[in-house]
Amino acid sequence: MTAAPLSHAARLSVAPMMDWTDRHCRFFHRKLTARALLYTEMVTADAVIHGDRERLIGFHPAEMPVALQLGGSEPAKLAEAVRIGAERGYPEVNLNCGCPSDRVQSGAFGAVLMLSPDLVADCAAAMIAAAPGAEITVKCRVGVDEQEPREVLPDFLEKVSAAGVTRFAIHARKAWLQGLSPKENRDIPPLDYDLVDEMKRAFPGLHISLNGGLATLADAKAALARGLDGAMIGRAAYHDPGSVLAPADPAIWGEGEGVDPVAAALAMLPYIEDHLAAGGRLHQVTRHMLGLFQGRPGARAWRRMLSEGASREGAGPELVETALSEVTARAA
Incomplete structure (x- = not known):
C-alpha cells in the first residue's frame, strides 16, 4: 500500500498520552488499524537533545504513520529537536500547546503557551525551517484560565498559521492552569465543539482535527460529517481499541477491512x-x-x-x- 498523505491519515488519530502511547502501544495499535495517525508520548526538546534517544523517540518502522510530539518553548531547542526527529524518520513533529500539568507549566510550555501566540509562531517558524521534509503541526486548547476562547483561539490560529502551520488538533476545552489537576482538566471544563466547528469555517484552508470527549467511531464520523478534517481520540482508543481502532479503516476511510x-x-x-x-x-x-x-x-x-x-x-x-x-x- 502506498503511503497516504499525513492529512489523510489524520482523519482519525490516536492522541499522544503520557505513559500510554509508547512504542509498544503504537505497535499494538498498528495491528488494529493500518491507516490511523499515531503519536508518541510528549517528549521535551531538552530530552531529545540530551537524553537517550532510542529509548525516548525510537520506533519500529511498522508503526508508520507516526508523529513525534514535542514539548518546549525555546525556538532554537525545538528546531534542534525537530532536526533530530526528522533524521530518525518522523514525517511529522507536533508542538504541544495543550498539556496543563504542573511539570509542563514549570517548563513554560504546554497549555501555558496559549497565553503567548507570538512565541508559538516563532517556535513553529524555527521548527519548519529546521526540517523542511517534516510537517510541523500544533495541538492546542481553546484557551486557558480567564481567556475568552472566541477571542483567543482565532488569534492563536491566525498567528501560528501565518508562521506556516497548516494542521491543528484542537482540544475543545479550556485548560485551567491553577485549581484543576491534569485529570480534571480532561473532564471538568465544558466541551465547546461549536467553537471548533466555527474555526474550521473561519479558516477553511487549515486542516483541523477535533479532540476532547470523543469516545466512539460514531463520534469521529459525526465530527467529519460536520466538516472537520479529522478526529483525535485518546482514552477511549486506549481502553477499548477493539471497538475504536479495529473497525476504523473501513468506517473512516472506506478502505481495507476491519481487524479481528x-x-x-x-x-x-x-x-x-x-x-x-x-x-x-x-x-x-x-x-x-x-x-x-x-x-x-x-x-x-x-x-x-x-x-x-x-x-x-x-x-x-x-x-x-x-x-x-x-x-x-x-x-x-
Missing part, C-alpha cells in the same frame, strides 16, 4: 518474543493490550490473566496464548 481482535493479539506474539529476547518484560507490552476485548465474552479473564501474570519472572508469550484461549472459549 483475536488475530491482532496473535499478530503481537512475534513482537513479544523479540522484545523478551532483547531483555524486555512481558508486561511492558501487554499492559497496553488489556482493553482489547472490552465488552466482549472473556474480557474479564483476559485482563485478569495478563494483569496478574505478565509481571512474573519468566512470563512469556504462552501467557498471552492461554489468556486468548479463555476469550475464544467463552465466545464459542
